[in-house]
Amino acid sequence: MKVIVVGCTHAGTAAVKGILKNNPDAEVVVYEKNDNISFLSCGIALYVGGVVKDVSGLFYSNPEELASLGAEVHMEHEVENIDTNAKSVNVKSLSTGETETVSYDKLVMTTGSWPIIPPIEGIDSNNILLCKNFNQANNIIAHAKSAQKITVIGAGYIGIELVEAFASSGKDVTLIDGADRILSKYLDKPFTDVLEDELRQHNVTLALGENVASFQANENGDVTKVATASAEFEADLVIMCVGFKPMTDLLKGQVDMLPNGAIKVNAYMQTSLPDVFAAGDSTVVHYNPNHSDQYIPLATNAVRQGMLIGYNLTEQRLAYRGTQGTSGLHLFGWNIGSTGMTIENARLNQIDAAATTFEDNYRPEFMPTTENVLMTLVYEKGTSRIIGGQLMSKYDITQSANTLSLAIQNHMTVEDLALSDFFFQPNFDRPWNYLNLLAQAAMADIEATE
Numbered sequence: 309m310k311v312i313v314v315g316c317t318h319a320g321t322a323a324v325k326g327i328l329k330n331n332p333d334a335e336v337v338v339y340e341k342n343d344n345i346s347f348l349s350c351g352i353a354l355y356v357g358g359v360v361k362d363v364s365g366l367f368y369s370n371p372e373e374l375a376s377l378g379a380e381v382h383m384e385h386e387v388e389n390i391d392t393n394a395k396s397v398n399v400k401s402l403s404t405g406e407t408e409t410v411s412y413d414k415l416v417m418t419t420g421s422w423p424i425i426p427p428i429e430g431i432d433s434n435n436i437l438l439c440k441n442f443n444q445a446n447n448i449i450a451h452a453k454s455a456q457k458i459t460v461i462g463a464g465y466i467g468i469e470l471v472e473a474f475a476s477s478g479k480d481v482t483l484i485d486g487a488d489r490i491l492s493k494y495l496d497k498p499f500t501d502v503l504e505d506e507l508r509q510h511n512v513t514l515a516l517g518e519n520v521a522s523f524q525a526n527e528n529g530d531v532t533k534v535a536t537a538s539a540e541f542e543a544d545l546v547i548m549c550v551g552f553k554p555m556t557d558l559l560k561g562q563v564d565m566l567p568n569g570a571i572k573v574n575a576y577m578q579t580s581l582p583d584v585f586a587a588g589d590s591t592v593v594h595y596n597p598n599h600s601d602q603y604i605p606l607a608t609n610a611v612r613q614g615m616l617i618g619y620n621l622t623e624q625r626l627a628y629r630g631t632q633g634t635s636g637l638h639l640f641g642w643n644i645g646s647t648g649m650t651i652e653n654a655r656l657n658q659i660d661a662a663a664t665t666f667e668d669n670y671r672p673e674f675m676p677t678t679e680n681v682l683m684t685l686v687y688e689k690g691t692s693r694i695i696g697g698q699l700m701s702k703y704d705i706t707q708s709a710n711t712l713s714l715a716i717q718n719h720m721t722v723e724d725l726a727l728s729d730f731f732f733q734p735n736f737d738r739p740w741n742y743l744n745l746l747a748q749a750a751m752a753d754i755e756a757t758e
Contacts, residue, residue, distance in 0.1 A: 556590050
């Protein structure tokens with residue numbers, strides 16, 4: 309059985325390892341157009357900010373490891389065409405220019421995603437950079453050395469983390485986003501209000517609710533200003549972080565996709581063609597909070613889906629459990645975790661939901677120190693089913709986002725969480741864990757409306 313894997317970042321690496329583990333006799337051929345694999349792009353801001361000194365630690369595999377497991381790895385090879393009827397791919401060596409057509413029995417599509425490049429006037433100016441892969445991270449570091457006025461466009465996780473890195477190194481930073489709040493996909497307003505104040509205290513200029521109208525450049529083609537409808541911001545370096553799109557043109561019209569190009573898969577990672585599998589940023593995920601197929605490009609989703617391909621390549625053995633889009637962030641000393649839907653997202657998805665926000669110390673006041681925890685629980689009205697949660701504290705409470713993620717995945721209610729068994733030890737928490745107290749506050753809100 310010959311398996312061709314197209315693309316080898318998170319999902320591809322996991323798929324190759326899983327396939328060879330579960331199908332040791334398979335002939336696995338990997339085509340990757342870059343010169344590296346498995347780069348943890350979530351560590352780019354740490355690399356840019358100098359927190360990570362040895363960049364090799366941001367790679368958790370390499371072509372040599374996959375080859376030692378039995379894969380035939382072709383780096384700097386680009387798949388130019390896929391014919392699913394003929395079960396073949398056309399491949400070009402980027403170093404020699406030579407092309408060949410290779411057949412397969414099973415195809416694994418793990419081509420990932422690429423930053424969205426909006427059609428803005430002046431977007432081709434020099435010093436307007438993207439932030440996704442290792443080479444782009446090095447490019448940002450090189451340009452940031454001589455740049456003082458840096459504009460980041462996009463207030464998601466990558467944009468926010470870059471803003472922190474640049475601000476901490478003494479740069480003049482402007483953050484622009486079309487939404488009226490930062491991190492609006494992940495956090496509700498009580499949390500973003502605190503973080504926006506924190507950014508301002510670190511001299512970050514916030515231009516929220518603003519869309520970029522144009523980039524202005526000098527006679528050398530170097531960007532000098534970023535213009536919105538209401539203001540202009542001087543810049544000698546711009547980083548675009550407005551989101552990602554799936555790289556799936558090779559299969560367009562051959563398998564079922566969402567309108568944005570994300571490949572639809574079943575619970576066993578099969579596309580609408582049973583011998584074509586897909587995983588990672590090129591693929592939809594099953595989103596448990598509202599039981600829908602959505603596009604949520606996260607490394608955690610990618611490695612799980614890639615692993616499942618290894619189990620399900622020849623038979624349907626292990627089903628995908630879905631995702632809650634659980635994520636964490638460390639920003640200027642704040643530890644933030646979120647999972648599932650915000651109350652705004654729930655309402656946008658026509659879910660009749662409510663949210664309870666609650667604050668408490670993570671451990672008793674008689675201890676020498678403690679820290680406040682700000683929490684929100686989002687739940688469906690009528691059923692009290694938990695569909696989202698957010699936490700923020702100077703103390704590291706981020707693992708509690710994983711607890712809430714399990715609550716959503718297992719269809720737990722507010723009442724279930726209110727009475728869940730958590731240990732008590734004064735070094736770590738209170739007789740009632742703060743998650744219990746959050747859910748009990750939600751119970752009180754529900755009872756007050758009945």
